[in-house]
Amino acid sequence: MQVKLKKHSFPELIKFDPGMYIEALVDWLILNFQGFFDALTDVIKWIVFNIQDGLSFIPWFLFILLIFLLGWKLKSFQSGLGYAMMIMLIGLIGLWEDMIFTLAIVITSVILSIIIGIPIGIFSAYNQKLEALLKPLLDGMQTMPSFVYLIPAMIFFGLGTVPAVFATIVYSTPPCIRLTSLAIQRVPKEMREAAYAFGSSRWQALVKVELPQAMPTIMAGINQTTMLAMSMVVTSSMIGAKGLGENVIIAINRTDIAMGFNSGISIVFLAIIIDRLTQMISKKYEHV
Amino acid sequence: MSKKIEVKNLYKIFGSKPKLALKRLKEGWTKEKILKTTGQTVGVNNASFTVDEGEFFVIMGLSGSGKSTLIRCLNLLNRPTAGEILIDGEDIVKYDRQQLREFRQNKVAMVFQNFGLFTHRTVLGNVEYGLEIRNINKDKRKQIALEALESVGLKGWEDKMPTELSGGMQQRVGLARALANNPDILLMDEPFSALDPLIRRDMQIELLEIQSKLKKTIIFITHDINEAFKLGDRVAVMKDGKIVQQGTPEEILNNPSNEYIEDFVKSIDRTKVIKAKNIMKRPNALVSIKDGVRVAIREMQTNHISSVFVVGENMQLEGIVTIDDCVEAIKNKQSSLKALLRHDYYKTTEDEYIENLLENATKSRYPIVVVNDENKLLGIIVRTSILSGLLPYNSN
Numbered sequence: 122m123q124v125k126l127k128k129h130s131f132p133e134l135i136k137f138d139p140g141m142y143i144e145a146l147v148d149w150l151i152l153n154f155q156g157f158f159d160a161l162t163d164v165i166k167w168i169v170f171n172i173q174d175g176l177s178f179i180p181w182f183l184f185i186l187l188i189f190l191l192g193w194k195l196k197s198f199q200s201g202l203g204y205a206m207m208i209m210l211i212g213l214i215g216l217w218e219d220m221i222f223t224l225a226i227v228i229t230s231v232i233l234s235i236i237i238g239i240p241i242g243i244f245s246a247y248n249q250k251l252e253a254l255l256k257p258l259l260d261g262m263q264t265m266p267s268f269v270y271l272i273p274a275m276i277f278f279g280l281g282t283v284p285a286v287f288a289t290i291v292y293s294t295p296p297c298i299r300l301t302s303l304a305i306q307r308v309p310k311e312m313r314e315a316a317y318a319f320g321s322s323r324w325q326a327l328v329k330v331e332l333p334q335a336m337p338t339i340m341a342g343i344n345q346t347t348m349l350a351m352s353m354v355v356t357s358s359m360i361g362a363k364g365l366g367e368n369v370i371i372a373i374n375r376t377d378i379a380m381g382f383n384s385g386i387s388i389v390f391l392a393i394i395i396d397r398l399t400q401m402i403s404k405k406y407e408h409v
Numbered sequence: 410m411s412k413k414i415e416v417k418n419l420y421k422i423f424g425s426k427p428k429l430a431l432k433r434l435k436e437g438w439t440k441e442k443i444l445k446t447t448g449q450t451v452g453v454n455n456a457s458f459t460v461d462e463g464e465f466f467v468i469m470g471l472s473g474s475g476k477s478t479l480i481r482c483l484n485l486l487n488r489p490t491a492g493e494i495l496i497d498g499e500d501i502v503k504y505d506r507q508q509l510r511e512f513r514q515n516k517v518a519m520v521f522q523n524f525g526l527f528t529h530r531t532v533l534g535n536v537e538y539g540l541e542i543r544n545i546n547k548d549k550r551k552q553i554a555l556e557a558l559e560s561v562g563l564k565g566w567e568d569k570m571p572t573e574l575s576g577g578m579q580q581r582v583g584l585a586r587a588l589a590n591n592p593d594i595l596l597m598d599e600p601f602s603a604l605d606p607l608i609r610r611d612m613q614i615e616l617l618e619i620q621s622k623l624k625k626t627i628i629f630i631t632h633d634i635n636e637a638f639k640l641g642d643r644v645a646v647m648k649d650g651k652i653v654q655q656g657t658p659e660e661i662l663n664n665p666s667n668e669y670i671e672d673f674v675k676s677i678d679r680t681k682v683i684k685a686k687n688i689m690k691r692p693n694a695l696v697s698i699k700d701g702v703r704v705a706i707r708e709m710q711t712n713h714i715s716s717v718f719v720v721g722e723n724m725q726l727e728g729i730v731t732i733d734d735c736v737e738a739i740k741n742k743q744s745s746l747k748a749l750l751r752h753d754y755y756k757t758t759e760d761e762y763i764e765n766l767l768e769n770a771t772k773s774r775y776p777i778v779v780v781n782d783e784n785k786l787l788g789i790i791v792r793t794s795i796l797s798g799l800l801p802y803n804s805n
Contacts, residue, residue, distance in 0.1 A: 311525035314486050319539040319590065320514030329541070333529040 147273050158277045165229065165283045173225035181217060185209055188394065195401035204397070207390040214383045216365060220391060223354050223364035226282060227395070230289035230350045235343060238294045242301025242339075243327070252302060259295040267292050267356045275360050285353075285362030293349035300342030304335030340403030347399050351392045365391070412495075413594065413626045414460040414483070419492035421478050421650075424449035427490045440649050452478035452487070454650035460643075462593075463624040467641030468652075469631055469673075475650035476630045477522075480598050483628060484517045485509055496594070514543050518587035522599040524579045526571040532558065532582050533567035539590040550589075557589035558582075560619065577608035584616075588623070597629045601636065613640060634673050638662065638682045639762075646670050658682055679799050680767060686759035688798035689779045689788030695720055698727045701744045706735045716775050718754075718786065719746055726786045729754050729775055756780055759787055763795055770795050 151158070179187070185205050192201030211220050245252040270291050274284035308331050316326040332339075358366030368384035371377070422430045430449035433442075440451045453475045460466040470476045481487040483494060485501060494501050501512060518539065519525075526535050536557050540550035558567055561581040571579055580600055587595055601609040613636065620627060631637050637644050638658035645655035646669075654666040662682060665671040694712040696705045698721045708717050709732050719727045728750030738749055754775040757766060770777055776789040 309523075309525075311521045311523050312527060314481075315519070315521060315525035315527070315586075316538075318484055318486060318513060318517075318519040318596075319542050319586075320510045320512075321542050322510060325542055329538070330527055334527075336529075 147276055151276060162278050162283045165233075165278075165286050168232070169225050169229045169282050169286060172228050173221060176221045176224055177218075181212060185212075191398055192394075195398060195405075200397065204394045207394060211387045211390055214387060216368065216384060216387045219363070219365045219368060219384075220387060222362075223366065223388075223391065226285055226289065226357070226362060226364060227347070227350045227354070230286050230293060230353075231343070231347050233286070234290050234294040234297050234346050234350070237290070238297030238342070238346070239301050239339065242298045242342075243305060245298065246302040246305035255298065259299060262291060263295045267353055268359070271356070271360050280361040282362050284360050285357035288357050288360075289350050289353040292353050293346045296345035296349065297339075297342045300345070301335065301339050304338030304342075305331050307338070308334045336406040337403060340399070340406050344396065344399040344403055347395055348392065351388070351395060354388060411462050412459050413462040413464070413497065414466075414628070415493075415495040416456060416458050416483075417493040417495070419453055419456045419479070419482060419494065420451075420490045421453040421475075421482055421487055422449050422451055422490045431490055451475075451650050453482065453489070456492075456647075456650075456652050458645055458652060458655055460626055460628065462626055465620060465627045465629065465640055465642045467629045467631060467637040467644045468647060469634060469637040469644055470647030471632055474647040476632075476647050477598055478650075479647070480596050480628055480630050483594075483596055484513055484519060486519075514539065514590070516592055517594045517596060518590045518592040519596040519598065520580070520583045520587050520600045522602055524571070524576075524583045524603075526579055526582055526586075528571055530571075531567065532563065532569050532571060532574070535571060535582055536567075536586045536589050538586060543590075554585070554589050557585040560588065561585045561615070575608075576604050577612060580604060580612065584619075588619075593626060595625045595627045597627060599630050599632065602632065609636075616640065634677045635681050638677065646673065659687075678764070680764035681762055683763050683798050684759065685757050685761045685763065685766065685777075685779050685790060686787075688763065688794045689759065689790050690794060692718060692776075692786075692789045695786075696730070696746065697721070698746060700746065702735050702738045702746060702749070703744070705730055705746060706732065706739070709735075718778060718789065719750060720786055724785045726756075726778060726780055726784050728752050729778075754778055757790075758782075763798060766790065766795065 176184075185208055188208050189201040189205035192204040194201075208220075211217060241255070245255050267288065270288040271284070274288045274291075278284040278287055312330060312334065313326065316330040321329065354362075354364060355366040355369045358364065358370050365384050365388050368380060369388070372381035372384060420431055420434070422434075424430065424447070426447060426449055430443050430447050430451065433447065434440075434451060434454060440454065443449055443451055456475075456479055458466075468476045468479060478487055482489050483496075485504075489502055492502070496512075496516065501509070504512060527538065530538070533551070533554055536554040537550045540553060545553075555564075555567060558564060561584050563578065563581050563585065566574065566578070571582060574582065580603075583600065601612050604612060617640065629637075629640060631640075638661075641658060643655060643657055644661055645652045646661065647653065648669050654661060654670050656664075661670065662674055662677070662679075665674050694708040694714060694717045696708050696717055696719050698719055705717055705719075709715065715733075716729050716731045718729050721727050730746055730749045730751065734749045734751070738744075743749075753773075755766075755769040755773045755777045757777055757779055759779050759781070766777055770790065770792050776791045778789050779787045781787055
C-alpha cells in the first residue's frame with residue numbers, strides 16, 4: 122500500500138515554495154521601511170489609546186444610558202432596554218475594562234478600514250483593470266485563515282495592540298471596498314447621465330449624486346466590516362492584544378469553562394449591540 | 410429663422426474598434442454584418458439634419474433604431490465616432506472638458522425616459538441641481554427652482570421626495586429641472602413613454618403650452634407616431650441608425666418615402682393629426698344677414714341643402730337658418746332673417762384636431778362651422794369630409 126501511494130503522489134523532485142518569496146518580501150520591507158513601520162506604530166497606538174481614554178472617561182452608568190438611548194432612538198424602547206441590559210451584564214461579569222479595550226481596537230480598525238476601503242472602492246468602481254486586479258486579492262484576504270496575518274503583523278509591529286489592529290484591518294477591509302465599488306456601479310444609469318448632462322464635474326457627480334445614492338450599500342459594507350473586526354478579537358489576542366479576547370485565550374489555556382463562557386458571552390453581546398446599531402444607522406440612509 | 414443645431418454625417422459606433430467598423434460601414438457593409446464580423450455595434454449611421462431656433466424637432470423610430478444614441482450625441486453623453494455637431498455654429502465635438510461643462514450648464518438640458526431624478530434629494534433639490542452645479546447662490550437658486558416648479562404645476566410639492574410622486578408628476582419635476590437652467594435647447598428622450606396614456610396626453614398638451622411661451626429649441630425622441638406628429642414641427646424617422654425620412658408631419662403622412670414609413674403611417678390614428686383646417690370647405694351657400702328670407706330659400710334650393718349659415722359684414726358669423734323656418738316665415742309674411750337665426754350648431758377653430766370633432770359631427774344636424782378668433786367664418790365641415798379625411802393618403 123505504502124509503495125503504491127508513493128507512486129501516485131506528487132513528485133518530490135519538482136518543488137516551488139511561494140512562502141519563501143513572501144518571507145523575502147517581508148524581510149526586505151522590514152529592512153528598508155523600518156522607520157515607516159515605527160511611525161505607523163506610533164500613529165495607530167495614538168489613535169487606539171485616545172479612543173480608549175475617551176471611552177474610559179465616560180462613567181459606566183452614562184455609558185449604559187447612552188447605549189439605551191441609541192437603541193431607543195434608532196430602533197425601539199425594548200431594543201434600547203435589551204442593549205442596556207446586555208452591556209450591564211458585561212459589567213456585572215467584571216469585564217468592563219476589557220470591553221473598553223476591545224471596543225477601542227475595533228473602533229480604530231473600523232475607522233482605518235473605512236479610510237482605506239472607501240477610496241479604493243470608488244477607484245475600482247471607475248477602473249475595470251483595478252477591479253479585476255483587486256477581486257482575487259480581496260477574495261484571498263477574506264479566505265486566508267486570519268491567524269496567518271498575525272505573523273507578518275508581529276514582524277512589522279511587534280506584539281500588542283498595533284499588530285492586532287493591523288491584522289484586523291487586513292481581514293475586515295474587503296467588504297468595505299467591495300460594497301463601495303458595487304454601490305457606485307449600481308447607481309442608475311439615467312441618474313448618472315442626468316448628473317453629467319447638467320454639466321457636473323466628476324467630483325460633483327461623485328459627491329452630489331453617486332455617493333449619496335450608494336450610501337445605503339456602503340453602510341451595509343461598514344456594518345460587515347465592523348462584524349469582521351469583532352470576529353478578529355479573539356484571534357488578535359494571540360499576539361498580545363488586551364481585551365475580551367485575551368480572557369478567552371487564558372480560559373483555553375486553563376480549561377476554565379466559567380471564564381470561557383463569561384468572556385465568550387460578553388463578546389457575543391458586544392457584537393449584537395454593534396451589529397444592530399450600525400444596521401439601524403445604515404437603514405437611515407435608505408431613500409428609494 | 411436661424412439654424413440652431415446642424416448635425417453633419419454623424420456616426421456613433423459602440424465597441425473597441427470603432428474606426429474599423431466605420432471604414433466597413435463606409436464601404437457599404439450592413440449593420441448586421443459589421444456586428445457579426447467585427448463585434449462592433451452601429452448606433453448612428455451617417456445622420457445629418459438641421460434644427461432651427463425655436464423649432465420642435467421630433468426623432469421617431471422603433472427601439473434599437475439609434476434614436477436615444479443620437480440624442481445623447483447632442484450633449485456628448487455619447488461621443489460621436491465621426492461627424493460634426495454644430496450648435497450656434499460651434500462644433501461641440503471639439504470642445505475640451507471645461508468648454509463641454511459650460512456648454513452643458515448653459516445651453517442644453519435633458520429630460521429622461523425614466524425621469525433620472527435624484528431619489529436622495531427633495532423635489533426642490535432636484536430642480537436646483539443644475540443651478541447648484543453652476544454655483545448660483547442659495548436664495549437665487551431656490552427662487553428660480555420654485556418658479557420652474559410653478560410653471561409645470563407643482564407648486565407646493567417642493568419638499569416632497571420624488572418617490573412620493575406619481576409618474577406624471579415625477580416627469581414634471583424632470584421638466585422643471587431642465588427648465589430651471591434656462592437652456593436654449595431641450596433634449597427630451599422619450600419623456601412620456603413611461604406614463605399612462607391619459608397622463609401622456611395631458612403632458613403633451615402642457616409641453617406645447619410651455620413651448621408656445623418659451624420658444625425653446627426642442628429635440629424630442631419618441632417611438633409613438635401619434636405623439637411625433639402631434640408635437641413635431643418637423644419629424645425625422647430613424648431605422649437601423651439611419652435617418653430614413655425627415656419633413657413636416659403632413660409631408661411624411663402624405664408622401665411616405667418608403668415601405669418602412671408607410672407601415673408606420675398606417676398605424677397612425679389620423680384623427681389625432683388632421684386638423685379642422687385640413688378638411689374644411691368653403692361653403693357653397695351663404696346668405697348675408699341683410700338678405701331676405703326668399704334669398705335664403707333660393708340659396709338652399711339651388712344647393713340642395715336644408716340649412717344655410719348667415720353672415721354679417723366681413724364674414725362675421727351670425728347664425729344658421731333652416732328651410733322649414735324660412736317657409737314658415739313666408740307664410741307669416743315675415744321677410745327678415747334675424748328672427749329666424751338659430752345658434753344650436755357647433756363652432757370650432759381651424760387648429761382643432763378632428764378627433765375632438767367626431768362626436769359633435771355625429772350629433773349635430775348642421776355642418777360644423779370653423780371660425781377664427783374674431784368669429785369670422787372660415788369654412789364648414791360636413792360629415793362626409795371628416796370621413797374622407799380619415800382615409801389614408803388623401804391629399805387634403
